[in-house]
Amino acid sequence: MADYLPHTPAEIDEMLAFLGMDSLDQLFAHIPPAVRLSQGLDLPEGMSEPDVAALFTRYTSANQSKASEMTCFAGAGVYDHEVPAVVKMLAGRSEFVTAYTPYQPEVAQGVLQAIFEYQTLITRLSGLPIPNASLYDAATGLVEALNMAHGATTRQKMVISAGVHPHWREVAKTFARGTGHEIVEVALKDGVTDWGSVDASNAAAIVASYPNYLGVLEDMSGAKALAVANDALFVLGADPVAAGVLKTAGQWGADIFVGEGQPFGTPLAFGGPFLGLFACTSEQTRRLPGRIVGETLDSNGRRSFVTTLRAREQDIRREKATSNVCTNQTLMAVTAAIQLGWLGTQGLREVATRCAQGAHYLFDELVKIEGVRAVSTQPFFREFAVRIGHDASTVLLTMANDGVLGGVSVAALTGDPDPSLDGEVDEVLLVTVTERRTKEEIDRYVEVLRKAIGQ
Amino acid sequence: MTSRALSGGRAASAPLLGHETEPTIFEMSVPGRSAYQLRTTNVPATALAELIPAAHLNGDVLDIAEVSERDLVAHFTRLSHRQFSVDLGMYPLGSCTMKYNPKFCDAVANDPGLNSVHPASPAELTQGWLELLVTLEETLCAVTGMAAATLQPAAGAAGELTGLLLMRAYHSANGDPRRRILIPDSAHGTNPASVTLGGYEVTTIPSNDRGLVDLEKLKASLGPDVAGIMLTNPNTLGLFEEEITEIAAAVHEVGGLLYYDGANLNAILGVVRPGDMGFDIVHMNLHKTFATPHGGGGPGAGPVAVSQRLVDFLPGPKATRVEDGTHAWVKPSRSIGRVHGWHGNAMVLARALAYIDVHGGDGLTRVAKYAVLNANWLRHRLRATLPAAYDRVCMHECVLTATPLKNAYGVRGLDVAKALLEEGFHSPTVYFPLIVEEALMFEPTETESLQTLEALAEAIERIAQRAIDDPDGLHRAPQTTPVSRVDEARAARHLIPTEDAASR
Numbered sequence: 001m002a003d004y005l006p007h008t009p010a011e012i013d014e015m016l017a018f019l020g021m022d023s024l025d026q027l028f029a030h031i032p033p034a035v036r037l038s039q040g041l042d043l044p045e046g047m048s049e050p051d052v053a054a055l056f057t058r059y060t061s062a063n064q065s066k067a068s069e070m071t072c073f074a075g076a077g078v079y080d081h082e083v084p085a086v087v088k089m090l091a092g093r094s095e096f097v098t099a100y101t102p103y104q105p106e107v108a109q110g111v112l113q114a115i116f117e118y119q120t121l122i123t124r125l126s127g128l129p130i131p132n133a134s135l136y137d138a139a140t141g142l143v144e145a146l147n148m149a150h151g152a153t154t155r156q157k158m159v160i161s162a163g164v165h166p167h168w169r170e171v172a173k174t175f176a177r178g179t180g181h182e183i184v185e186v187a188l189k190d191g192v193t194d195w196g197s198v199d200a201s202n203a204a205a206i207v208a209s210y211p212n213y214l215g216v217l218e219d220m221s222g223a224k225a226l227a228v229a230n231d232a233l234f235v236l237g238a239d240p241v242a243a244g245v246l247k248t249a250g251q252w253g254a255d256i257f258v259g260e261g262q263p264f265g266t267p268l269a270f271g272g273p274f275l276g277l278f279a280c281t282s283e284q285t286r287r288l289p290g291r292i293v294g295e296t297l298d299s300n301g302r303r304s305f306v307t308t309l310r311a312r313e314q315d316i317r318r319e320k321a322t323s324n325v326c327t328n329q330t331l332m333a334v335t336a337a338i339q340l341g342w343l344g345t346q347g348l349r350e351v352a353t354r355c356a357q358g359a360h361y362l363f364d365e366l367v368k369i370e371g372v373r374a375v376s377t378q379p380f381f382r383e384f385a386v387r388i389g390h391d392a393s394t395v396l397l398t399m400a401n402d403g404v405l406g407g408v409s410v411a412a413l414t415g416d417p418d419p420s421l422d423g424e425v426d427e428v429l430l431v432t433v434t435e436r437r438t439k440e441e442i443d444r445y446v447e448v449l450r451k452a453i454g455q
Numbered sequence: 456m457t458s459r460a461l462s463g464g465r466a467a468s469a470p471l472l473g474h475e476t477e478p479t480i481f482e483m484s485v486p487g488r489s490a491y492q493l494r495t496t497n498v499p500a501t502a503l504a505e506l507i508p509a510a511h512l513n514g515d516v517l518d519i520a521e522v523s524e525r526d527l528v529a530h531f532t533r534l535s536h537r538q539f540s541v542d543l544g545m546y547p548l549g550s551c552t553m554k555y556n557p558k559f560c561d562a563v564a565n566d567p568g569l570n571s572v573h574p575a576s577p578a579e580l581t582q583g584w585l586e587l588l589v590t591l592e593e594t595l596c597a598v599t600g601m602a603a604a605t606l607q608p609a610a611g612a613a614g615e616l617t618g619l620l621l622m623r624a625y626h627s628a629n630g631d632p633r634r635r636i637l638i639p640d641s642a643h644g645t646n647p648a649s650v651t652l653g654g655y656e657v658t659t660i661p662s663n664d665r666g667l668v669d670l671e672k673l674k675a676s677l678g679p680d681v682a683g684i685m686l687t688n689p690n691t692l693g694l695f696e697e698e699i700t701e702i703a704a705a706v707h708e709v710g711g712l713l714y715y716d717g718a719n720l721n722a723i724l725g726v727v728r729p730g731d732m733g734f735d736i737v738h739m740n741l742h743k744t745f746a747t748p749h750g751g752g753g754p755g756a757g758p759v760a761v762s763q764r765l766v767d768f769l770p771g772p773k774a775t776r777v778e779d780g781t782h783a784w785v786k787p788s789r790s791i792g793r794v795h796g797w798h799g800n801a802m803v804l805a806r807a808l809a810y811i812d813v814h815g816g817d818g819l820t821r822v823a824k825y826a827v828l829n830a831n832w833l834r835h836r837l838r839a840t841l842p843a844a845y846d847r848v849c850m851h852e853c854v855l856t857a858t859p860l861k862n863a864y865g866v867r868g869l870d871v872a873k874a875l876l877e878e879g880f881h882s883p884t885v886y887f888p889l890i891v892e893e894a895l896m897f898e899p900t901e902t903e904s905l906q907t908l909e910a911l912a913e914a915i916e917r918i919a920q921r922a923i924d925d926p927d928g929l930h931r932a933p934q935t936t937p938v939s940r941v942d943e944a945r946a947a948r949h950l951i952p953t954e955d956a957a958s959r
Binding site: 004037048059069105177344405 | 520573937953
């Protein structure tokens with residue numbers, strides 16, 4: 001009997017006697033017998049921790065692509081950045097890990113102040129003044145942004161660049177089934193959104209991505225102009241690491257910023273839990289989804305922090321609420337604040353710069369290979385797409401045999417035919433370089449890819 | 456400026472030594488100081504301006520903060536000292552299931568074999584993860600009595616909305632999406648908010664004098680435009696809906712579906728399953744029932760399990776066991792699509808599976824039984840001090856009321872909750888459910904010992920005595936915590952969400 005329950009048989013008897021009962025089953029006597037389980041759950045018996053640990057090696061050993069053993073060049077919104085011991089240790093402190101949502105601010109100043117610092121950092125990275133305390137991930141953050149745009153304009157047409165991550169777009173379409181939003185996707189030409197091809201009249205939001213999911217840095221002034229001309233909100237999904245050196249969402253004129261916060265201290269984690277970054281202009285404050293922490297004073301005049309603007313939230317507004325978000329991703333937000341504190345002003349710049357340097361070095365080497373060509377002629381930041389003349393999924397498996405996770409197959413990412421690309425999508429490989437990749441690793445990548453495609 | 460920066464190494468702000476506030480990391484920042492260390496890469500250090508057109512570069516330096524590693528550690532360690540947590544003490548927040556989070560489950564999830572896997576890796580290279588997900592899905596179906604599940608929703612509220620979209624897809628496939636969802640007046644606030652986002656209207660069903668759904672009023676609200684009902688069972692009063700089979704029959708009779716809000720699943724593990732009660736859709740809060748850490752307000756995980764007729768609509772792609780025994784991503788034939796950027800909160804899912812494996816079917820049943828035992832013991836122990844709103848056997852939580860203290864001494868439920876903080880316990884959930892006056896909702900969970908329950912009861916008795924002796928003192932509680940009662944109205948009136956707003 002392995003578990004975490006403190007009750008001794010004598011104590012159970014004592015507690016039951018106090019209740020005037022003689023068996024635990026009496027506590028459930030009011031449940032109709034017709035629905036009760038007679039045989040218990042159809043699950044194996046409990047096991048000790050070491051036995052479960054042994055069982056789990058079955059899973060861990062079958063995950064060939066772990067970045068701990070393979071050199072990772074995969075990105076698509078999820079990046080293999082340095083996470084130092086100090087960040088893991090601090091973010092792993094059980095006071096942060098095992099706390100609940102800060103409903104009692106007098107005993108939750110730790111989490112509340114950490115979120116306040118996180119919020120400050122997100123507004124600086126986004127260039128927009130009103131943050132929230134985080135959302136589940138970037139994709140669901142985009143859904144909240146669309147709902148905010150609907151609230152601000154009462155319109156339902158959402159004009160979304162096909163340069164926005166395919167999964168984000170898919171999630172937006174799923175939730176539009178409930179809200180009734182009309183999603184209009186705008187195709188890419190040479191990796192750049194063809195804004196001129198779309199009728200944006202009566203749009204609630206113009207949505208773009210910077211860089212776009214193919215890595216391309218689009219000039220965002222076109223998207224902004226389109227939003228202004230149609231009195232729509234400009235929603236920009238941006239790589240928060242890029243903000244270390246590139247223009248922020250605010251500088252491009254965005255009304256709402258969404259982003260994936262995974263690059264700030266969260267491991268690859270097979271896709272979650274990640275961190276939905278969100279910030280907006282002060283005009284949209286009352287429509288903000290999720291929680292927000294504000295500074296105030298305690299009854300003795302000391303600075304303190306508390307979740308605020310609570311009147312927007314679902315537990316108070318119920319069916320009139322514009323978001324149902326309750327739990328968010330606080331631990332990842334705290335982790336991001338710690339990681340950014342560790343990086344500091346210079347560290348973030350250096351990480352962003354090294355990503356760009358590594359990606360451009362690899363790009364230049366790859367396009368020298370016969371049969372490999374760039375998908376776009378446009379500038380990029382840390383990621384780029386290339387056509388490799390072979391099925392990308394197959395090539396990735398071949399490269400894996402040489403210990404290299406060679407990127408992401410765009411066809412696997414987009415699934416169905418997608419307005420972001422034309423031609424042979426199966427041959428498109430999305431490749432990322434982070435600050436962790438050495439010149440030696442990058443040179444080896446080139447060799448391994450050459451071998452995989454027979455060049 | 457260096458001279459104005461506050462000390463990063465001064466421990467006086469820790470509650471251990473006093474009541475000083477902790478500076479923000481920005482107040483500790485000194486230009487030129489740093490903590491980061493990166494790999495030596497030997498990648499050519501080409502100037503950015505040669506790689507990226509000037510139109511994209513930010514002319515300004517983005518100011519983050521500049522601290523040493525030592526100060527970073529001290530700052531966040533001191534912040535952690537200003538934070539209550541399950542590991543520190545009892546956290547009897549009703550509806551939140553703040554049970555002990557086994558360290559083993561964290562360790563399992565943090566194995567690089569799970570933690571360092573990129574979510575876009577080809578399925579051929581992530582067979583371990585896919586098998587884990589399939590195993591968890593099968594396990595959750597066994598616990599709930601359902602046919603299949605999606606593991607994508609990142610939290611309970613995300614699961615609710617997913618469930619409602621499944622309802623809509625099912626009814627739409629039958630030619631009529633329908634219009635209304637029924638919800639009891641005791642429901643969590645996320646329920647009605649999710650209903651609106653699912654494109655439905657809420658019809659509220661009143662509770663009867665036993666704190667249960669009023670079956671006759673429910674029947675009167677039913678009609679061909681009802682898409683379904685959302686129920687929490689046991690409900691938010693901690694009471695089991697004894698007429699659940701009658702409710703299920705009535706809703707199914709008009710072609711509606713039953714949605715089970717799994718917030719209170721901890722009470723019934725191994726005792727009764729939602730599927731056997733007639734539910735069609737079930738969301739689970741793995742961070743409650745299966746003890747994954749709450750992280751100060753997330754991450755959670757809100758898988759949704761469904762009955763056979765909804766299986767084809769589930770979000771996808773789903774990890775699926777294929778004929779040759781390997782695993783692949785498969786999209787259900789009429790899938791509503793993705794509800795998460797990747798595969799859900801995978802690390803939370805792995806923790807939950809480890810927790811379930813340790814307990815097994817027998818252990819999970821003990822979890823429910825001891826949780827219910829603890830709640831009933833506490834309810835009975837406190838009956839003279841804080842009477843139960845409905846004084847009969849409850850499930851895993853009990854809703855007590857401070858009305859007697861309010862009427863006699865002017866001491867409200869909030870005062871009791873705040874005074875408990877001074878006693879070293881976290882507060883219960885206050886003023887919820889909305890239908891109980893001065894509600895204090897206690898969920899002790901199964902991992903608290905009899906000695907801890909007794910200590911909590913004695914603390915509440917001391918507070919009740921203070922209500923007689925010094926009610927004004929209670930209105931000022933807590934005073935021994937890192938900060939005293941905070942001015943929430945001020946925070947809302949003058950919003951300061953960032954350091955930059957504060958210094959303006």
